[in-house]
Amino acid sequence: MAYQRAYFPVKTISxxxxxxxxxxxxxxxxAIDLAGIQNVYAPFDCKVTKLYQPIDTKNHANxxxxxxxxxxxxxxxxxxxxxxxITHPSEISKMRIGTxxxxxxxxxxxxxxxxxxxxxxxxxxxxxxxxxxxxxxxxGKYSEYVILNKVKAEDYLFVDEDSTIKKKAYKNKNYxxxxxxxxxxxxxxxxxxxxxxxxxxxxxNTKNIIGGLTNGEEVIKFYDKGNMSYIYHYEMxxxxxxxxxxxxx
Numbered sequence: 001m002a003y004q005r006a007y008f009p010v011k012t013i014s015x016x017x018x019x020x021x022x023x024x025x026x027x028x029x030x031a032i033d034l035a036g037i038q039n040v041y042a043p044f045d046c047k048v049t050k051l052y053q054p055i056d057t058k059n060h061a062n063x064x065x066x067x068x069x070x071x072x073x074x075x076x077x078x079x080x081x082x083x084x085x086i087t088h089p090s091e092i093s094k095m096r097i098g099t100x101x102x103x104x105x106x107x108x109x110x111x112x113x114x115x116x117x118x119x120x121x122x123x124x125x126x127x128x129x130x131x132x133x134x135x136x137x138x139x140g141k142y143s144e145y146v147i148l149n150k151v152k153a154e155d156y157l158f159v160d161e162d163s164t165i166k167k168k169a170y171k172n173k174n175y176x177x178x179x180x181x182x183x184x185x186x187x188x189x190x191x192x193x194x195x196x197x198x199x200x201x202x203x204x205n206t207k208n209i210i211g212g213l214t215n216g217e218e219v220i221k222f223y224d225k226g227n228m229s230y231i232y233h234y235e236m237x238x239x240x241x242x243x244x245x246x247x248x249x
Contacts, residue, residue, distance in 0.1 A: 002234050004103060005180065006072040006082055006156060009043045009124070010110070011163045012036055013177050016121050018170035019152070028137040029146035032153050032175070033121045035167075040108050040122060042101035043084055043157060044072045050085075050133055053092055061123070063087040064095060064107070067130050074156040075178040077222035077230055079237065082156060083132040085147050087123035126153045154178070185221045185231070185245040187213045197238040201228040211236045221245060 017023050017033035026032075043066065050065035067083045074082070089108040101107060110122040127149035134145040159165060159179045168175050187195055194212025202208055211233075213219065219231040219240075229242035 003073040003079060003232070004044055004070065005158050006068070006074050007041075007043045007103070007160050008034075008153070008157045008163065008177075009040045009084065009086060009107070010034055010036075010038050010122055011041075011160065012038055012166060013159055013163060013168065014166040015168055015170050015175060016119070018173065018175060020171075022171045025144065027142055028139060028144040029125060030150045030152050031123055031125045031146070033123050035119065035121045036110065037120045038110055038122075039106050040086060040089060040110060042066065042103050042105045042107055044068045044082065044103050045070060046084075046101050046103075048095055048097050048099045048101075049083065049131070051092060051095055051097060052134075061087045062089050062092045064089060064092050065132065066101070066107075067132075069100070073232065075158050075180075075183065075222070076155045077232070077237070078128070078156060080128060081130045083127045083129060083147070083149075084153075084157075085125045085127075085132070085134075087125075088121060124153050126151050126156050128156075180220065181248070183221050184248045185219050185229075186248050187215055187217045187219065187240075187244055188246045190215050190244050195240055195244050197231070197233070197236055197240055198228075199238050201225055201239050203241075210238050213240065218248060219245065 014035040016035040046066040049067040052063040065085045068081050071080050125147040127147045129149050132148045159177050193214045196209045197211040198208040200208045219233045222230045228239040
């Protein structure tokens with residue numbers, strides 16, 4: 001059985017704010033804003049682990065935390081539990097801590113109706129692990145509540161194949177939003193099958209062989225390390241000689 005992928009929770013990727021000191025309100029966080037009013041879907045099989053519904057929704061934003069109920073696969077090769085916080089949902093009063101959602105199930109819609117937002121968008125933060133809340137970070141006069149164990153969303157969430165990427169730049173910097181098809185490769189020209197999949201990059205150790213691939217099989221390639229590539233094929237993750245991988249057209 002294939003590992004479940006972790007996906008962005010919306011179907012349109014239109015970046016309206018990114019990370020860093022040049023951002024308006026994300027100076028201390030790895031938060032991104034995706035513009036528009038749109039449906040929000042469960043990014044993986046998950047449960048609600050934290051809710052924040054302030055009384056003053058004009059100045060403070062609704063937020064829901066969703067934690068994966070099993071390990072999920074990320075586009076950078078991470079395989080483990082993830083927590084995602086979604087800020088500016090239009091309505092969370094019917095949500096309860098412990099509520100279970102299946103991947104792809106509609107959770108809510110995005111809105112500017114909560115928080116001091118200047119336009120319709122969803123604010124997304126991602127953390128590694130099962131447990132993550134907010135912590136206040138301060139730098140000089142600027143302070144911001146950020147998710148714990150924070151990681152960059154585009155490193156850990158795939159863009160669904162049916163989704164549209166409309167805008168991927170912020171402050172002249174392109175963000176690397178990845179669909180699975182972008183990193184899918186085909187095994188080709190292996191002279192003596194199988195192509196060994198190894199737990200390490202060493203070619204001189206037969207004990208690190210964990211499986212094999214044949215010509216024509218497809219893999220997800222996460223990154224290169226010298227002459228080896230770290231790949232995923234169904235429930236197998238390891239290194240293969242990258243000269244036998246051709247980008248799928």
